[in-house]
Amino acid sequence: MTPNATSASSGSSRRSFLASTAVATAAVAGGMPLLAACGGSEGGSREGTTSGKNAKKILPAYVASNVVQPDIPSKNGSAMGFTSKLDVAGLKTSVPKKLGKGGKVTVMSPFWGSPPKQGNPYYTSMNDLIGVDVEWRNQDGNTYDQKLGAVLASSDVPDMVVVPGWNMMGKIPSAIISKFADLGPYLSGDKIKEYPNLAAIPSDAWQRSIFGGKLRGLPMPAGYVGNIVPLYRQDIFEKEGYEIPRSADDFMALCKDITNARAKRWACGDMKWTAFSNFGVLGGGEKPLWWNLVDGKLINRIETPQYLEAIEWTRKLFAAKVVHPNFELGKGQIGDPAPMFAAGEFLIWNNDISNWYGQQASLATQNPDVKVWGMDIWGHDGGNPTLYATMPANIFAFINKKASESVIRDALAVANVTAAPYGTKEWMMTNYGVEGTHYTLKDGVPVKTDKGNNEVINAYVMVASPAATIAHPDLPDYTRAMVEWQQRMGAFTKKSSFWGLQITEPSRYTNLATDFEQLEDDIIRGHKKISDMQQAISDWKSKGGDKLRDWYKKLLDENGSAAG
Template identity: 35%
Template sequence: MSIELNRRSLVNGAVAVAGAAAMSPLLSACGGGGGNSATRRKGGTNSKKGAAAALPTYVASTAVQADIPSTTGSGSAVTDPGILKYPASPVKSVAEVPGAGGHYTALTPLWGTIPAAGNSFYQAMNKALGATLTMKPANGVTYANTIPTLTAARKLPDWVQLPGWWNAQFKVGELCGTQLADLTPYLAGDKVKQYPNLAALPTGAWTAGMWQDKLYGIPSFASGFGLPGQYFYRGDVFRSKGINADDVKSCDDLLNLGKELTDAKGGVWAFDDLWPYIFQMFDFSYKFTVTNGKLVHKYEQPEFIEALNWCHKVAKSGYVHPDALAGNNNDAKTRFYAGKVLITADGTGAWNEADALAGIAANKSYRRESFKPFSADGTKPPRLFLNPSAGEFSYLNANLKPAQIQECLRIANYLAAPFGSAEYTLVNFGVEGTDYTMGAHGPTPTKSGMADVQAQTFPFLATPGNVISNPDYPDVTKDHCTWNSLAATYAYKPVFWNMNITVPQRYATADAAQAVEDTIKDVYHGIKPVSAFQDALSTWKGSGGGDALVQWYQTTVMDKLGTGQ
């Protein structure tokens, strides 16, 4: 059982709330509507020179050896390592008790049942840390309302998790340096080496926690190779039908396969909703690309309308499950497990042990596999833009004294101990015999472990970099790592990658472009013609403020600070 499996079960609710914002969690909005509000904004993005001076030095950890090492792809992508079997005798990575007897309150979101205060696991953690962390997990569903109330009253706790997809709502840029502590003096450059587990986190993850050339956020669940998602198929069904997924090398191939797989009378359709990651085939950007030195919004890229045309065609083909066309995405996994849909788009984290368990419960032959990346016409290599290296960050209160900040960073170093280490095992599984039992495939939570430990709190303060590990299903780990290694060769850094950009409030509506997004959904569901998108785009560019928004990004961000690439 792995931390990744546990975390995803807890944050599903958050992703449902955050929606597409979770894919690009580094935007914030603040400031008034006046013409000079940009000069009054706080917490803007970083300059390349300033970021370089503030970033911690990267030093890889050697405490735990991976069975499947990371591979380096293009665009600085480094895949997550794979561990096939949980270490039977976890090693220590932190030599001394990190705390100095301090007392701190920590607030984290939790999408589940709140553990009892002062439970035995929390007590064991405080003993190991040498400090008292009073953990106060709060309802994740209402967390977006909890934080603004605290910041308005200037009553943030000593340590707090602020998920990046809520940067705008929390006005994180304004909080940095006022209510949130600047960690640059403690972590910049070689200073981080006194915290070796923090030094082992990907550089991009630290970049994503920076505001205005200063380091504020401690990343959790960081990855050197994060993609928004990918396309999966039922490998067991394909094999039973004699279908080789590697033969699918273009969108035409995929559509032809859709015809072969669909049996509407038998209750089987080839496709679920394919739009979410269609940019991986048609190569349009997340938000911007640069052409001849000028920013071009994705809506105006020819590849975007080509993708929309194709998805509209697919929606009209009869090969898409009716519930998917109706926008019922909550049951997508159920349709996939039941074999009612054979090809689906899903997040990269869907490929794990929990998925294997759920799928096999529905069909004992179940096997999730993923198409090798391909471009729309199959004539050129695909291009896959990277997600931000981290989307969840914890912050320390600006009122803490330097000695307290250093103590908290030593604690964070403990929490960021490598996967499978002694510290990791305690943080993520608790005390052996009480919270878990150790078996051939690693720790198995007990009843108290499920209630107190698996309702995770400490990992939202700091974690090691992501590891792919599914001890009960090692083939899942092997398949996932193999796919990642190939996909990483097509990776690239998108425009404004890992940059925190504070968008003035007057452009917030144009930046969200909700009316355009609603129209796009109707088009790819086959409800409206593609011309409806073109009409919505025309309105957005003019009275909707789209052209003004693009110009702001051009002159205020790109021309002054670059693209982050």
């Protein structure tokens, strides 16, 4: 939709993403694929979407930022990459004058860990830079959906509220439409040029920010290349002479070669999400991505033969006993696989791309010979893969519709600073805090102090973000590898029919597909059979799936697709 609309996320899981803003990632996709409903609607109604001509009237103008040029430009939906060390003394300025007018803005946002006290040096420095007195009302990220529901149902809604896509279930989408302001009068068209860093956010992310026919969200952009990478211990592969697989059969043979239970070594973890990519299954992150128009008919991912094939193949991995036994446990019982991966107990790990850097940085401190690398996604039959795009924004900040114009403009001033691009003073302050207090420079690389790790997390980065960026100047080879992996995989990535749209399904269908993820996991672990899934799909059709298909088809006929 725009010259830079193909930015990709270097996102992480809900907890790990924002527990570590020391990782220089400027955008997040929201993590491992989640079966979450998404919100949005048409013309103020409680369901539907807005696209095409109606969206164009609402969307902000796109004005690319030229303040800092990336070392590796975005391509095929990749993030921008920065491999050079930051010249902290020569950082560019992206906000030449304070846009904040000194007012107070309260912000409620999810937080993982122990929130710092109000008035700490990071908060005061950021507020001084912006010209706004931001007061944080941080809530436990693990139970945020409960708190969010209670607050939105009350009359005491803060000036700004952050809502991740995975929390947009039940009544939350309707509450977004009824409780939050239309930002169109401030941001639509050329009005956004008053906020240059917001203007440089890709249009695809703004398209996702339309709820109830109005521009209500301030987005955290993410790219459309899938974020699940088969990470592997390249150091052990090289030592043992293992070759990277190019097909499903190759992978199974490799796994059997690696596995030696007596020596406490297994080949892999749970590879389900990679299998979905290997077999060309439609995206499973959000319900609209489950649908795609094929020969004039809408097909759901669960109805495709590829879906059952991917589940069956993953089941065979478990049955062959090549999966580390800890992964046979149910969700929440597996524990942290990282120590087992570090010990070489298993060598291939289905993981978020952000953890490619994270695992390498962590393990290299224990053993400098460790090398964590990422496999390209291969087609199950040995050919090229067919991949499907993820949503271009998954976390949003909203402004209370009761807020005065001065509060709204102060809130936008906050967002314009937090959306500053990598390599600027504003980005550095947002992500690292104050030099000498929150970080020091080590060989030209900023390293957070204990105070930085305690204070510069989970806060301002939640308000709005720049186009997706990967920047690890301490490990430039990994920055390049991650971006180039996205570029290669982006070449095989398609946008399905409802990609990029913010859609609210009718509430009667909210729980229609809730049990599928658990059933998948039960089948691949041998507790249920493929026939159980076939029955569940039949039940899904009769209990509303076919009617939901008609609803989506009507939506597509009336609004068209945003996937150009």
